[in-house]
Amino acid sequence: MTAPLLTTTQVNRAALTPMMQHYIETKDQYPHALVLYRLGDFYEAFFEDAQLISRELELVLTGREGGKEIGRIPMAGIPHHALDRYAAQLVEKGFSIAICDQMESAAVAQGLVRREVTRVITPGTVIEEGMLPAKRNNFLVAVVNAAENWGLAYADISTGEFQTTQLRSTEQLVQELLRLQPAEVLLPMDSPNLHGLKEFFKAKNQPEHHPTQDAIAEKREPIELPSAYTKLPDSLCYTQRSQTPFSLAEAKQRLLETFRVRSLEGFGCNALPLAIRASGGLLEYLSATQKNLQTPLQNLSTYTVSDYLLLDHQTRRNLEITQTVRDSTLYGSLLWALDKTTTAMGSRALRRWLLQPLKNIQAIGDRADTVAELSRNHSLRKSLRHVLNQIYDIERLCSRVGAGTANARDLIALAQSLGKLRDVSEVVLDACSPYLIGLQQVPLDLEQLGDRLVNTLVEQPPIYLTEGDLIRAGVNSQLDELRQQAKADLDWLANLEKLERERTGISTLKLGYNKAFGYYISISKGKSDQAPKDYKRKQTLTNEERYVTPELEEREARIAKAKEALNLLEYELFIELRTEVAKHIEPMRAIAQALAAADALCSFAEVAVTYNYCRPVIAENRSIQIKNGRHPVVEQSLPAGFFVPNSVNLGYPLSANPEDTESSPDSEHPDLIVLTGPNMSGKSIFLRQVGLIQLMAQVGSFVPADVANLGLCDRIFTRVGAVDDLATGQSTFMVEMNETANILNHAKETSLVLLDEIGRGTSTFDGMAIAWSVAEYLATALKARAIFATHYHELNELASLLPNVANFQVTVKELEDEIIFLHQVQPGGADRSYGIEVGRLAGLPPTVISRAKQLLAYIDRNSRIATGLRNAGNPSPEKAPAKSKTKPDKAQLSIFDRDI
Numbered sequence: 001m002t003a004p005l006l007t008t009t010q011v012n013r014a015a016l017t018p019m020m021q022h023y024i025e026t027k028d029q030y031p032h033a034l035v036l037y038r039l040g041d042f043y044e045a046f047f048e049d050a051q052l053i054s055r056e057l058e059l060v061l062t063g064r065e066g067g068k069e070i071g072r073i074p075m076a077g078i079p080h081h082a083l084d085r086y087a088a089q090l091v092e093k094g095f096s097i098a099i100c101d102q103m104e105s106a107a108v109a110q111g112l113v114r115r116e117v118t119r120v121i122t123p124g125t126v127i128e129e130g131m132l133p134a135k136r137n138n139f140l141v142a143v144v145n146a147a148e149n150w151g152l153a154y155a156d157i158s159t160g161e162f163q164t165t166q167l168r169s170t171e172q173l174v175q176e177l178l179r180l181q182p183a184e185v186l187l188p189m190d191s192p193n194l195h196g197l198k199e200f201f202k203a204k205n206q207p208e209h210h211p212t213q214d215a216i217a218e219k220r221e222p223i224e225l226p227s228a229y230t231k232l233p234d235s236l237c238y239t240q241r242s243q244t245p246f247s248l249a250e251a252k253q254r255l256l257e258t259f260r261v262r263s264l265e266g267f268g269c270n271a272l273p274l275a276i277r278a279s280g281g282l283l284e285y286l287s288a289t290q291k292n293l294q295t296p297l298q299n300l301s302t303y304t305v306s307d308y309l310l311l312d313h314q315t316r317r318n319l320e321i322t323q324t325v326r327d328s329t330l331y332g333s334l335l336w337a338l339d340k341t342t343t344a345m346g347s348r349a350l351r352r353w354l355l356q357p358l359k360n361i362q363a364i365g366d367r368a369d370t371v372a373e374l375s376r377n378h379s380l381r382k383s384l385r386h387v388l389n390q391i392y393d394i395e396r397l398c399s400r401v402g403a404g405t406a407n408a409r410d411l412i413a414l415a416q417s418l419g420k421l422r423d424v425s426e427v428v429l430d431a432c433s434p435y436l437i438g439l440q441q442v443p444l445d446l447e448q449l450g451d452r453l454v455n456t457l458v459e460q461p462p463i464y465l466t467e468g469d470l471i472r473a474g475v476n477s478q479l480d481e482l483r484q485q486a487k488a489d490l491d492w493l494a495n496l497e498k499l500e501r502e503r504t505g506i507s508t509l510k511l512g513y514n515k516a517f518g519y520y521i522s523i524s525k526g527k528s529d530q531a532p533k534d535y536k537r538k539q540t541l542t543n544e545e546r547y548v549t550p551e552l553e554e555r556e557a558r559i560a561k562a563k564e565a566l567n568l569l570e571y572e573l574f575i576e577l578r579t580e581v582a583k584h585i586e587p588m589r590a591i592a593q594a595l596a597a598a599d600a601l602c603s604f605a606e607v608a609v610t611y612n613y614c615r616p617v618i619a620e621n622r623s624i625q626i627k628n629g630r631h632p633v634v635e636q637s638l639p640a641g642f643f644v645p646n647s648v649n650l651g652y653p654l655s656a657n658p659e660d661t662e663s664s665p666d667s668e669h670p671d672l673i674v675l676t677g678p679n680m681s682g683k684s685i686f687l688r689q690v691g692l693i694q695l696m697a698q699v700g701s702f703v704p705a706d707v708a709n710l711g712l713c714d715r716i717f718t719r720v721g722a723v724d725d726l727a728t729g730q731s732t733f734m735v736e737m738n739e740t741a742n743i744l745n746h747a748k749e750t751s752l753v754l755l756d757e758i759g760r761g762t763s764t765f766d767g768m769a770i771a772w773s774v775a776e777y778l779a780t781a782l783k784a785r786a787i788f789a790t791h792y793h794e795l796n797e798l799a800s801l802l803p804n805v806a807n808f809q810v811t812v813k814e815l816e817d818e819i820i821f822l823h824q825v826q827p828g829g830a831d832r833s834y835g836i837e838v839g840r841l842a843g844l845p846p847t848v849i850s851r852a853k854q855l856l857a858y859i860d861r862n863s864r865i866a867t868g869l870r871n872a873g874n875p876s877p878e879k880a881p882a883k884s885k886t887k888p889d890k891a892q893l894s895i896f897d898r899d900i
């Protein structure tokens with residue numbers, strides 16, 4: 001049996017070597033992070049961190065002598081040049097890494113080499129290009145809790161965005177977290193056990209697949225989590241922070257100091273203590289992790305969730321806004337269908353917009369006006385997209401400049417992008433829509449900055465900053481002089497081979513170079529006796545002799561010295577330049593945001609033109625009138641012309657006066673549509689397309705329809721299918737009921753509710769009873785605009801009982817032994833589901849199909865419900881008796897009261 005591996009908590013610290021003691025002290029300061037400790041050319045991890053990285057990164061676990069009494073301690077390391085690659089993998093897995101660098105050269109160090117943590121890379125604080133997804137934000141969130149209320153602040157340090165809000169319930173907080181999908185969430189919590197929080201969430205979240213570093217250490221007592229924290233989504237990555245920086249006094253002070261302001265009034269959060277506390281706590285975390293790499297954030301801004309169209313997590317998922325439900329891919333989502341942006345900044349903006357549609361008619365109008373102009377004016381759109389395509393990610397380049405990690409290639413990319421601003425302004429010169437007017441002026445200082453970068457840096461600089469070849473000739477006289485001096489020696493060197501061949505008469509003589517010996521003159525063994533006297537033998541190989549001459553040595557030393565001086569000077573000039581660029585971060589970010597918005601709107605226009613969308617008319621009413629609407633994603637995935645458009649007319653206008661017949665409900669403008677139709681006919685697609693059209697309109701996009709008159713919506717709710725929620729251990733039916741309860745408890749007249757089957761997960765009668773009463777409640781008590789797709793055809797009866805309910809069906813053509821899906825939504829209720837037919841198409845064995853048909857015929861003849869329905873008839877709007885203009889009694893109606 002192998003002995004258990006040593007951990008930092010078990011080891012007798014006093015017996016450790018001084019270096020290992022320092023390692024453990026460092027580890028104490030960063031208990032949440034993996035400490036990577038620079039040793040020569042490697043970053044090493046020891047003890048439990050070594051075991052963890054060896055397993056996570058598939059590295060060899062070795063050992064190192066830890067002290068006489070200690071013996072070998074576990075060690076695993078990564079080569080220093082591969083740090084970024086390995087760090088990216090660890091951060092992707094949710095780990096934080098403290099990089100402990102050597103602060104002096106081992107050659108000059110007296111005693112132990114001085115080492116310090118120079119940076120803590122955490123999932124929410126990455127700025128390295130290779131570690132960030134280009135087309136989505138990387139948010140760091142901090143939250144604070146007081147009773148039911150929460151403060152939330154979020155920042156993307158790779159773009160500078162910094163926002164805060166206050167939320168009134170844990171449910172609101174959860175929804176906001178799920179919208180942001182942060183890379184890391186900070187929770188203030190004073191607890192002696194620093195590992196409890198991660199253990200808690202990771203234990204909830206597939207413990208066997210995500211072993212934590214804590215799980216490797218010996219078992220610790222679990223901590224008592226504040227009950228509010230236990231309701232947070234366990235799919236996110238949480239980091240526990242001390243409560244002190246989240247206190248109001250500290251947080252406020254930090255905000256005032258960071259932004260150099262006297263009051264927080266300008267940020268809109270002066271009266272929001274929880275928002276201030278969350279924001280201050282977030283800033284403290286940045287300074288603790290970023291050390292001197294801190295990049296300035298934009299000024300804090302405060303927002304309110306109710307200012308936007310609310311989409312809960314379920315709805316974002318069901319409408320497949322950023323990824324599909326089936327396999328969580330971008331392909332097949334709304335974002336996929338609409339994202340034709342040409343810049344990463346535009347792509348990020350479009351994604352943010354889709355996840356946070358607007359509720360302000362003016363703001364929606366500004367976007368739609370711009371889409372209208374870009375759709376109308378093809379050459380404007382084409383030219384703008386062409387020039388945007390040549391612009392790099394200014395937002396992220398700015399952050400790297402601010403953090404001091406930008407290299408010369410980054411500055412060249414920035415310069416090229418700034419150089420394109422003039423082209424952008426020329427393209428939009430005659431434009432008149434809001435988002436384009438803003439691009440007509442190029443800030444002069446940015447133009448000059450771009451010119452300066454182009455004139456200072458060489459066109460294709462290397463990645464590394466210390467190897468020279470960064471700065472153009474003519475930029476700095478000292479640099480030119482040094483280069484001139486070095487040039488004379490280099491020219492001499494270039495000529496040397498020729499000269500020595502002439503001098504010695506050895507035509508095969510060569511000048512060579514290797515890292516260990518530097519320059520040498522090589523002569524083959526056979527000719528080595530002809531070597532002149534001043535040749536000093538340096539190395540003997542099997543077939544050749546290598547020599548140097550005193551002059552070669554002297555010139556070489558001079559070249560090396562000049563190169564060192566040149567590299568240093570170039571480095572200094574570069575840093576000076578980068579510092580200068582950093583002073584312009586604010587206006588560069590502002591222009592980057594304007595470009596991102598223009599790009600996103602160009603994308604909407606491009607799709608609108610390609611797929612013939614219309615501009616929706618948005619008003620403060622409850623109407624949803626869509627003529628020939630299409631599903632934006634399904635339409636794109638089918639061959640042109642294959643998608644069958646459908647219309648809808650929902651929501652009669654509300655009036656303060658109930659006697660007002662003008663505003664009485666009628667089947668032309670129902671609040672609730674009961675949608676029936678065979679399996680596979682297109683009910684779900686129709687339902688989603690209505691939701692997507694409403695959402696797209698409130699984002700400012702055009703919509704896939706011939707005409708769309710849409711009232712502003714405050715929330716869209718959806719309930720679509722269901723799968724067992726393994727994470728929370730809830731059954732399919734429980735999930736379905738939870739979601740339905742949420743809708744019934746929150747929907748209002750101005751909401752849009754889309755229900756795709758309710759009550760399927762239980763017995764037919766229970767399910768039907770629930771479906772009926774839910775539909776009835778929606779139509780009578782909530783009067784929300786709703787579409788209810790169902791296979792319970794019995795629900796068609798509701799339309800004959802309630803004036804604001806109408807029946808629609810998706811039609812099929814029935815041939816002898818086959819049905820043809822027409823995908824047309826028409827008034828009336830279906831009375832068959834053709835489920836057996838779909839089963840046949842899916843390949844159920846013929847025996848099963850014919851037996852099912854036999855049973856269906858039997859049930860149809862003998863079931864009480866079926867018989868009752870036949871007796872009662874199956875009213876459709878056309879057949880239904882004229883509806884009473886008075887509103888129905890609010891008391892619950894029951895299908896069981898009817899004669900069935």
Ligand SMILES: Nc1ncnc2c1ncn2[C@@H]1O[C@H](COP(=O)(O)OP(=O)(O)OP(=O)(O)O)[C@@H](O)[C@H]1O
Nearest residue numbers: 642643644645678679680681682683684685686823
């Ligand atoms: N309007 C349409 N035009 C063309 N094809 C359509 C249309 N609507 C739906 N379809 C096609 O029909 C398929 C089935 O549609 P959908 O999933 O909406 O059916 P459904 O009625 O909800 O079925 P079920 O009751 O079995 O859930 C879709 O995948 C799509 O390919």
